[in-house]
Amino acid sequence: MASFSPNFIDEVLSRTDIVEIIAKHIELKRSGSNWMGLCPFHHEKSASFSVSAEKQFFHCFGCGKGGDAIQFLIEHTGYAFPEAVTYLAEKTGMEMPRESDYDRQQDKQEKSERDKAYLLLNQASQAFQQQLNTPQGQHVRQYIQQRGLPEHIVHRYQLGFAPAGYGFMAQHFGNDEQHLNALENIGMLFKAEYGYRDRFRDRLIFPIRDRKGDMVGFGGRIMQGDAAKYLNSPETPYFHKSELLYGYSEHREHIRKRKSLLIVEGYMDVLALAAFDLPIALAALGTAIGESQIRQVFRLCESPIFCFDGDRAGYQAAWRALERMLPLLKPEHRPRFLYLPDGEDPDSLLQKEGKEAFEHRLEHEAAPSLDTWILG
Incomplete structure (x- = not known):
């Protein structure tokens, strides 16, 4: 894949209207010379997410996230840096950097x-x-x-x-x-x-x-x-199993819209929640959740709930998740853990209690991660 020179990136950004890009993802309203909206990166009730057409920059006064149009696409859509640059370049009609014949042939073959x-x-x-x-x-x-x-x-x-x-x-x-x-x-x-x-x-x-x-x-x-x-x-x-989360592409927009994300143990749990109109669950692929997956989780939602089965394996999975999560935590992250009754999983509990009771558990029984282990 071609590399991008600083001059090319600057040209892409100079031709990009950041307001137009961000407005495709969240609702913006003019406020003086800027535009304001609800931040897509954390839960809030009043708009603190500012977009400056003059500076071509976004900033959230609530969570502190900010950057240019490239950074927004990386944070909000999950694009890698080259993908974000390419998307904006193509959108503005820019010609992509020329590559050597060998590089072009390699890219063509790989594609x-x-x-x-x-x-x-x-x-x-x-x-x-x-x-x-x-x-x-x-x-x-x-x-x-x-x-x-x-x-x-x-x-x-x-x-x-x-x-x-x-x-x-x-x-x-x-x-x-x-x-x-x-x-x-x-x-x-x-x-x-x-x-x-x-x-x-x-x-x-x-x-x-x-x-x-x-x-x-x-x-x-x-x-x-x-x-x-x-x-x-x-x-x-x-x-690449350690980088994938089941349900990510299907549920990403639902998670961002609802500001709610559940991490569950299995495929069937993800589907059971979706069947009850809760398309907000993701699952690691049969193994303990890893660093790359945790980073993806926090990009989608700052307050995810880790919801594991009510058995010994479920508690062990929660402990491993917490261990891997701790070095990655930032001040704005507020993960919680929900432990289900003995022998139950999200699928079985939804079938037994229904959606309303399950949502009540999410709201009232999910404990902050450190409280879970410090207070028992």
Whole structure:
């Protein structure tokens, strides 16, 4: 990817109208020579978020965050720096910096490979969705119904079914070496002694997207047998488990709008909350939440609630989250922890008590993180 010179970045910013950029994300009202709105980075009832058209700068008098249009896009949308610069350059009609022929060829090749991978992952997802509606997928549909997930959630989150057996992917995409290599590269197949084998077999499939909304891999829940209950895609050029949060791209705008975020343990918890019109939950991919994921959480919401299952594993997960969180805490961060009754998880509790009772727990029972451990 091309690097940007300071002169190019200055030119991008000089051509950018920061008011226009920010107004696409939050409501702004003129106040003298500036514009004011509710800060998207922390909860507030009166507007303290100021945007200066003259200085091309934003500043929140409540939480202290500020910067130029590039910084706003990084903080608010999750763009990486090059993505934010490129977005603004293209929006203002600027020609991107010229690269060497070699760099252009490398970028072109990488983009081509990435686009092919994303296309293949989406095609795999479509195949899994189709399998869910076959006779072989009936037991998975029954499981989904038993868990109380309505049809619109199944469609919205593109749930699918990976059939039993080792050859579904090869049968669906073709058994030639080119397709098999491509499927291995995106984590759908693995090479065994007697050829390629499907990674996901007899599993309920959860597509996983990155922050930009691109499908990068899958999680799968076993339906029968003694294999691991949950299985994720392996590390690939596109799937980095420690950097991903299930539900991020789907729920980001809901979280910002409601100023509320829940961190839960599993995919089904995320979906159960969405089914009860609480599309504000994210989940790490079957492992303890890491630094990169915690940073993403705090970019979305300064007062997230970590809501773990009411069992020993849930308490251990909470302790690990707190340990990793402490070095990253800033004065404006106000994380809380909600411990559910013994043996319950968000999914089961919602089914038992309903949305109103669950929201009451969130409001009245979630304890500040340090109080949780200091006061017991």
